[in-house]
Amino acid sequence: MDTQHDIALTHALAEIPGPLPVSGVIHVAIPHTSRFTVVGNHLAQHADLSLTAIGIGVYIQSLPAGSQVGIKALAARFPEGERTIASALRELETHAYLHRSRERLANGRMVTRTVFCNQPGALLRGAAVVPVTVAVAPVPVVTPAVPAPVVPAPLPAPEPTPVPEEAHPPVRVPSRIGPKPPRRPLPQPRELTPELHLSASALLADLRRHAPELVLSEDDVEELAPGAAAWLERGAHPDAIRHALTTELPQPPKYPAKIVRHRLTVLLPPPLPGAQELTPIHRTPVTPFQTCEGCDRAFRSPAPGHCRDCRAQYWEAA
Structure with missing residues (x-):
C-alpha cells in the first residue's frame, strides 16, 4: 500500500509546473468535492495562538451546529488533557473566535451557549452574517488510487456583491460577541520582601x-x-x-x-489609616444663650446676667 502511494505521489509531483523548491514544503493540491471546511489563514497562521488553540479552532469550525465542544467533550475526543484544552479555549476567547455565556432556558435550567466566529475581524467591521448549513456527506467508496491531475490552489474568492436589504436582510449577531475588556491587574505590594x-x-x-x-x-x-x-x-x-x-x-x-x-x-481592603487621619477634629466652643435678668431677652454670654442694653442703662444711672 505504501509503495502504491509513493508511486502516485511521484506522478503527482511530476505534474507540478515549474521547478520545485529545494527546501520547505511542497503542496500537492487536489480539489475537495465533499467533507471539507474553508479555514482562513488568519486562524491557521495566527501569530499569537498556540498550535493547540489553532487545531481546536479548526476542529470546532468543521463541526455541524449543535455539536458538543465543551472541555470534557474535547478531552474525550483528543489525547490532550482538560487543562491544556481549557487553556486553548481561553486563547480562542481572548482573540474573539469563541464566545461562551451562561443562559437560562424557559424551564429554568442553566446552559452554556457557545458561539464560534470564523472571522472576528470582519464581524467587528459590521459584515453581514450568512447562515451556513453544515451537512456531513457519506464516506465515498475507496477505489484504486489513480494519479489525479494537480491543479494550482484556487485564488481567493472575490468580495460578494452587496444584496439589497429587502432581498436578503443581514443576520445581526449580538454585540456581546466582541472581545472582552481587559481584566483588572492583580494587586501588588509596595515591597515584596x-x-x-x-x-x-x-x-x-x-x-x-x-x-x-x-x-x-x-x-x-x-x-x-x-x-x-x-x-x-x-x-x-x-x-x-x-x-x-x-x-x-x-x-x-x-x-x-x-x-x-x-x-x-x-475585595482588596484599603490601607489602614495613620494616626494623623484618626486624630479627632477640634471645634471652637460655641458661646451659649442666656436670658437677660432685666428684659428677658436672649443674648450670648458664658455666664447669666444682663444684655448689652440693660447694662448700658445701669451704667448711665450710676
Whole structure:
C-alpha cells in the first residue's frame, strides 16, 4: 500500500509546473468535492495562538451546529488533557473566535451557549452574517488510487456583491460577541520582601484545608502570591483573608485559581489609616444663650446676667 502511494505521489509531483523548491514544503493540491471546511489563514497562521488553540479552532469550525465542544467533550475526543484544552479555549476567547455565556432556558435550567466566529475581524467591521448549513456527506467508496491531475490552489474568492436589504436582510449577531475588556491587574505590594512572599504563599497553599475545592497548583500559588501579599501588607489578618477567599464559592468551582484571583482583586481592603487621619477634629466652643435678668431677652454670654442694653442703662444711672 505504501509503495502504491509513493508511486502516485511521484506522478503527482511530476505534474507540478515549474521547478520545485529545494527546501520547505511542497503542496500537492487536489480539489475537495465533499467533507471539507474553508479555514482562513488568519486562524491557521495566527501569530499569537498556540498550535493547540489553532487545531481546536479548526476542529470546532468543521463541526455541524449543535455539536458538543465543551472541555470534557474535547478531552474525550483528543489525547490532550482538560487543562491544556481549557487553556486553548481561553486563547480562542481572548482573540474573539469563541464566545461562551451562561443562559437560562424557559424551564429554568442553566446552559452554556457557545458561539464560534470564523472571522472576528470582519464581524467587528459590521459584515453581514450568512447562515451556513453544515451537512456531513457519506464516506465515498475507496477505489484504486489513480494519479489525479494537480491543479494550482484556487485564488481567493472575490468580495460578494452587496444584496439589497429587502432581498436578503443581514443576520445581526449580538454585540456581546466582541472581545472582552481587559481584566483588572492583580494587586501588588509596595515591597515584596522574602518574608512577606513566604507568608502569602503559605496562606494560598493552605486554602484547600478550609475549602477542599480550592486546590491551587504551584504555578498558581507563585502567580497569586503578590495579591495575597498586598492584603497582608495592608494589615489584613490571615483569617480574614481566608474567609474572603473561601466563603460562598460557586458549586462546582471550575477554575479555582481564577476565583481566588478575582476575589484578591475586587475585595482588596484599603490601607489602614495613620494616626494623623484618626486624630479627632477640634471645634471652637460655641458661646451659649442666656436670658437677660432685666428684659428677658436672649443674648450670648458664658455666664447669666444682663444684655448689652440693660447694662448700658445701669451704667448711665450710676
